[in-house]
Amino acid sequence: MSFIFELITSFVRKMLELLTFGGKTLKNTLKIYVKTNTGRTLTVNLEPQWDIKNVKELVAPQLGLQPEEVKIIFAGKELSDATTIMQCDLGQQSTLHAIRMRPPTIQREKLLSMSFEEEEPTGTPTEEASKPLNETLLDLQLENDERLNITDEYRVRAKAHFFVHCGQCDKLCNGKLRVRCSLCKGGAFTVHRDPECWDDVLKPRRIPGHCESLEIACVDNAAGDPPYAEFYFKCAEHVSGGEKDFAAPLNLIKNNIKDVPCLACTDVSETVLVFPCAAQHVTCIDCFRQYCRSRLGERQFMPHPDFGYTLPCPAGCEHSFIEEIHHFKLLTREEYDRYQRFATEEYVLQAGGVLCPQPGCGMGLLVDPDCRKVTCQNGCGYVFCRNCLQGYHIGDCLPNGGSTSAPNSCEYAVDPNRAAEARWEEATNVTIKVSTKPCPKCRTPTERDGGCMHMVCTRAGCGFEWCWVCQTEWTRDCMGAHWFG
Incomplete structure (x- = not known):
């Protein structure tokens, strides 16, 4: 009889361990994957109000390490112990990277042997530097001088908001910026600096960093140069599909933080498209769709040798062609299919067909x-x-x-x-x-x-x-x- 009682007591204790952590009851849990550079993947349930220190205490025993021996990397940054899960803006089934902390002497010897131009910091990251890119970036449409003179109220509105076209949702969605190593495609990668403009994000080999996705860190060439960051976007409006989840960035669509009226309807909309012309003319999303529809019906899209079948600013500005043709996916599926057919036909004609x-x-x-x-x-x-x-x-x-x-x-x-x-x-x-x-x-x-x-x-x-x-x-x-x- 006592054996049965002990068995039931042990079962109840195990269930309580699963449902509690450090005296905190799991109520609104996030299912998160934690990947290590040894190839292991752990599945953990986290509370949004927990901090990274709690995560280390939960993950370290499963890796045979002490919490102080583990560092957590997410979205290009090493997260400090005080950073909360809520600040990271993690969604369901997102991925964190847990890496064993190397002793500072080994780190220094390794960095010297690899001839890194920039020395990797070995101390605890500062609070600002430890936050993921979505938390630290200002809107990429701002120029450097605008960032220096920004007010506190404007700073809140200018937090980085990215827009993507999600194939799964089949619509315009909010996006999340992510980063990985350009060589091994691993996500345990920390950037040497934040991107400051869209070219930093969209063009390759702009920002170097440090990769710890493998037990032996990646190097870019025989000289031992650090690898470069590869930025990509994910949809923020559905459950993450893992590190291979991808959404097309729509870099011309921005939050209308300057309250600029639409050039067509003159309304001030919250979300607008800014044409890449010198004047940066602004149009609301509905007027942009109408502009595309009218030009599509008249077959007035223009073939560009670099950008493909595209449109310029409707005000007739020079050098204003839309480079990322995924913006035209804001049309209906039927209209976009017609756009692709016209683009193919134009290619045939340009090729002498x-x-x-x-x-x-x-x-x-x-x-x-x-x-x-x-x-x-x-x-x-x-x-x-x-x-x-x-x-x-x-x-x-x-x-x-x-x-x-x-x-x-x-x-x-x-x-x-x-x-x-x-x-x-x-x-x-x-x-x-x-x-x-x-x-x-x-x-x-x-x-x-x-x-x-x-x-x-x-x-x-x-x-x-x-x-x-x-x-x-x-x-x-x-x-x-x-x-x-």
């Missing part, structure tokens, strides 16, 4: 420069002349897109093939598109209502014999290959 002129197709085709007869392969199968974009024909193209009218005539120029499609009833349009093709010689619409593929043009004075499939002159090859389909 051609688009299928058949209504409802528009397939991009890359063909040889000397090729005149083009077949829409993997598309609608339409065969057309590359020069005039009409049905393929023998001989020279007719002037004015197939019109035989005199240049100064008031007669309305009508292309027979287009006229055949310009019918009121949709059913008639479909029927003509499917059952008629132009004669390759005179381009008179010819209907096939059954029978073989050997066609004879019925237009007076023409009588050209041609193949319905090849849309060229009828030959024995056509007879052998597809006489009857």
Whole structure:
């Protein structure tokens, strides 16, 4: 009987140990992963009001270490014991890195042997330096002189707020800035300085740091230079997907800390897009969407050799093209798909290709420069002349897109093939598109209502014999290959 009592008592004690830590009851826990540079990953439950000292006391025994032998790294910074979990802005299933503290003598010998230009600090980090990047950065749109003259009220509003397009949420979201080693991609990385502008974040090899993701620290080259930081963004509005979670940064979207009105609707919005022009014109997000929609409907996006299919500032400013095309994902999914299709078509045209002129197709085709007869392969199968974009024909193209009218005539120029499609009833349009093709010689619409593929043009004075499939002159090859389909 006493054995059963002791068993129950032991079970209750274990449950209390799981539910309490240092006399603190777990009420609003965060499930956090703690990774070490030895390859271990621990899962712990933390309270937002706990500090890093509590985390060390919880993690150290599981690593066979004393709390003072452990340092915690998160978002490019070593966290001090006084930093709270709430200050780190951790989300569910975020990752902390627990690294064994090396003795200062070993650190110094290691740094000297690796010829680091900057000596790694060995003492306890200051409170400001130990906070993650999201806590220490001012908004990256501010210039250095603006940071020096900033007021306390302005400082609160200017705290770094990042915006991303999250593929999982499929919308504009708040983002979190994260950092990892550019060599091993490990997150146990501390930066030598905070980024001060978007170039520091978006361009490679701007800020060096120290990597402890591996038991042997990474070096950038044979000279032993420190590795560089690689910055990336995560969505702050859903549970973290781990260190491989990624969201596209939208660096032109900012909190409107200066209360600048929109250039289109003149309203002052909380979140705005700032164009990369010298004047830094501001537009609200709704007006930016409308601007993109109108230009998309008119196919007024512009191909840029460096940035792709993009738009400039609507005020007509020079050097104002949007470099990060993920900003156009603020459109609906259907509109963005159309944007990608137009961008692909523009790329085909820029590469010397051609688009299928058949209504409802528009397939991009890359063909040889000397090729005149083009077949829409993997598309609608339409065969057309590359020069005039009409049905393929023998001989020279007719002037004015197939019109035989005199240049100064008031007669309305009508292309027979287009006229055949310009019918009121949709059913008639479909029927003509499917059952008629132009004669390759005179381009008179010819209907096939059954029978073989050997066609004879019925237009007076023409009588050209041609193949319905090849849309060229009828030959024995056509007879052998597809006489009857």
